[in-house]
Amino acid sequence: MLPAEARIRRSRDFSVALKRGRRAARGGVVVHWAPPSGEAQSPTKPSDAEGQSTARAGFVVSKAVGNAVVRNRVKRRLRHAAAELLRTWPPGTDVVVRATPKAAERDYSQLSRDLAGAVAAARSGRSPNGRGRRSRRPSPQTGAGRDAS
RNA sequence: CGAGUCGGCCAGGCGGCCGCGUCAGUGACGGGUUCGUCGCUGCCGAGGAACGUCCGGACUCCACAGGGCAGGGUGGUUGCCAACGGCAACCCGGGGCGACCCGCGGGAAAGUGCCACAGAAAGCAGACCGCCGACCCCGGUCGGUAAGGGUGAAACGGUGGUGUAAGAGACCACCAGCGCCGCCGGUGACGGCGGCGGCUCGGUAAACCCCACCCGGAGCAAGGUCAAGAGGGGCCGCGAGGUCCUGCGCGAGGGUCCGAGGGCUGCCCGCCCGAAUCCUUCGCGGGUAGACCGCUCGAGCGCGUCGGCGACGGCGCGCCUAGAUGGAUGGCCGCCCGAGACAGAAUCCGGCGUACCGGCCGACUCGUCCC
RNA sequence: GGUCCCGUGGAGCAGUACGGAGUGCUCGCCGCCCUGUCAAGGCGGAGGUCGCGGGUUCAAAUCCCGUCGGGACCG
Numbered sequence: 001m002l003p004a005e006a007r008i009r010r011s012r013d014f015s016v017a018l019k020r021g022r023r024a025a026r027g028g029v030v031v032h033w034a035p036p037s038g039e040a041q042s043p044t045k046p047s048d049a050e051g052q053s054t055a056r057a058g059f060v061v062s063k064a065v066g067n068a069v070v071r072n073r074v075k076r077r078l079r080h081a082a083a084e085l086l087r088t089w090p091p092g093t094d095v096v097v098r099a100t101p102k103a104a105e106r107d108y109s110q111l112s113r114d115l116a117g118a119v120a121a122a123r124s125g126r127s128p129n130g131r132g133r134r135s136r137r138p139s140p141q142t143g144a145g146r147d148a149s
Numbered sequence: 150c151g152a153g154u155c156g157g158c159c160a161g162g163c164g165g166c167c168g169c170g171u172c173a174g175u176g177a178c179g180g181g182u183u184c185g186u187c188g189c190u191g192c193c194g195a196g197g198a199a200c201g202u203c204c205g206g207a208c209u210c211c212a213c214a215g216g217g218c219a220g221g222g223u224g225g226u227u228g229c230c231a232a233c234g235g236c237a238a239c240c241c242g243g244g245g246c247g248a249c250c251c252g253c254g255g256g257a258a259a260g261u262g263c264c265a266c267a268g269a270a271a272g273c274a275g276a277c278c279g280c281c282g283a284c285c286c287c288g289g290u291c292g293g294u295a296a297g298g299g300u301g302a303a304a305c306g307g308u309g310g311u312g313u314a315a316g317a318g319a320c321c322a323c324c325a326g327c328g329c330c331g332c333c334g335g336u337g338a339c340g341g342c343g344g345c346g347g348c349u350c351g352g353u354a355a356a357c358c359c360c361a362c363c364c365g366g367a368g369c370a371a372g373g374u375c376a377a378g379a380g381g382g383g384c385c386g387c388g389a390g391g392u393c394c395u396g397c398g399c400g401a402g403g404g405u406c407c408g409a410g411g412g413c414u415g416c417c418c419g420c421c422c423g424a425a426u427c428c429u430u431c432g433c434g435g436g437u438a439g440a441c442c443g444c445u446c447g448a449g450c451g452c453g454u455c456g457g458c459g460a461c462g463g464c465g466c467g468c469c470u471a472g473a474u475g476g477a478u479g480g481c482c483g484c485c486c487g488a489g490a491c492a493g494a495a496u497c498c499g500g501c502g503u504a505c506c507g508g509c510c511g512a513c514u515c516g517u518c519c520c
Numbered sequence: 521g522g523u524c525c526c527g528u529g530g531a532g533c534a535g536u537a538c539g540g541a542g543u544g545c546u547c548g549c550c551g552c553c554c555u556g557u558c559a560a561g562g563c564g565g566a567g568g569u570c571g572c573g574g575g576u577u578c579a580a581a582u583c584c585c586g587u588c589g590g591g592a593c594c595g
């Protein structure tokens with residue numbers, strides 16, 4: 001299992017990792033890989049991201065996965081699987097793992113393979129957060145401006 | 150043996166290794182028996198429904214001179230309980246051969262409303278067809294009648310007779326229902342027996358309402374401590390300052406120095422405050438997702454005994470049984486059985502309701518056979 | 521964890537206080553007309569277990585109880 005210090009515990013840290021992290025999906029999981037932020041860390045980020053001695057993992061299991069018993073089981077299995085991989089990650093790395101509804105049906109060995117595969121893909125993947133860049137703002141304002149006058 | 154009724158209990162078990170969380174002990178480090186970090190060892194670590202959040206409390210904060218109105222809830226009786234819309238026993242009504250089960254089960258002669266369509270008529274008076282009598286030309290007019298027809302969920306008791314022009318509780322017998330009186334039984338709801346009366350007076354209160362009883366509001370994201378915090382006010386002091394209370398800013402509009410407004414968590418009476426940096430309406434922006442406490446020993450659980458039909462209560466002995474905060478139960482392996490359902494604590498209790506693979510124990514009923 | 525709200529044709533709503541035939545609005549769908557064609561427009565039409573179960577009532581989308589699903593809010 002994962003000791004508390006190896007888990008992401010702040011809502012802000014989750015948001016940052018989900019936004020910055022490179023994304024990859026396998027089977028029942030989606031992984032967001034956020035490498036240790038160089039110095040480009042925004043000054044508002046309060047904590048110690050630099051002083052971390054280990055990588056950290058966080059888990060998001062939504063209601064769509066199942067009832068409370070199912071969600072707990074999925075989260076515990078993911079935590080166990082992440083603990084085995086965690087030692088190979090550079091300190092300061094934040095990884096958020098989201099579970100999809102399919103995760104409820106997978107046993108531990110399948111889930112473990114999903115996680116390892118997704119992490120490997122996200123870690124080596126290029127140009128992760130290309131989403132949101134393209135500014136598809138064709139013209140809604142022009143019409144609006146005309147009406148306003 | 151078969152079919153069934155009621156009540157209680159269990160919720161896969163045993164073992165090994167590696168992890169996670171709280172607590173305790175212990176070692177090292179930091180000035181450090183008390184604090185912090187890291188390590189080691191040990192104990193403990195989800196449920197009967199933890200669920201839904203439908204009721205009731207504990208607890209916390211807010212409010213509270215007094216009176217009235219409004220609002221909400223409950224609804225057979227007697228008990229149990231901290232309390233309850235819960236539970237027990239009993240009564241009444243309904244179902245079952247029976248054990249037993251089901252029922253929001255007060256009041257409709259206190260008043261109001263509603264009863265669509267159909268039907269003559271839907272509530273207290275009346276009469277469409279009809280029946281009977283009288284009168285005039287087929288057909289109608291007037292009067293009597295409510296037995297028959299038809300409509301409807303519901304039509305002014307039912308059957309038989311007397312009676313009559315035709316009829317009708319107009320009268321008689323029995324039955325059903327209602328009311329009153331007396332006696333007996335019961336704490337009571339109510340029941341039993343006897344007598345009398347008028348002969349009947351529709352339904353709906355999970356429609357308004359009446360009666361009886363109960364209810365202040367919000368909820369642990371309650372609330373408190375610390376940290377941060379522009380400013381404002383009270384008191385003490387000559388002053389420096391001290392101490393307590395309060396708590397974000399900007400802009401625009403409105404109200405006003407004796408009555409604008411505010412408070413008494415809905416409204417009224419009544420009472421109180423009231424001119425400041427105040428009150429009120431609208432808009433914009435900022436801030437909050439820091440730490441700790443609350444946080445688990447309690448209407449607690451188990452066993453025995455006594456009282457009670459029972460719910461439950463008294464006494465004695467024993468036990469301590471999760472306290473997380475992105476939220477602790479996972480992974481690997483072995484053996485056994487019937488191959489294991491519904492499902493995860495978040496302040497804590499008592500209920501109710503709902504979901505659910507199966508298994509065990511006890512009491513009882515009906516049927517069949519044997520002794 | 522707590523407090524509330526909403527389920528009605530394919531979509532969005534009204535109807536629910538005070539029970540009386542599933543009534544209505546906008547869009548969508550189908551057919552016809554118009555046009556060389558499409559859109560727009562005109563005419564006509566289809567389509568609903570009122571989330572589900574139980575109860576009260578002669579009668580329930582409406583009243584009562586339970587249950588399922590969806591959504592909002594909290595200093």
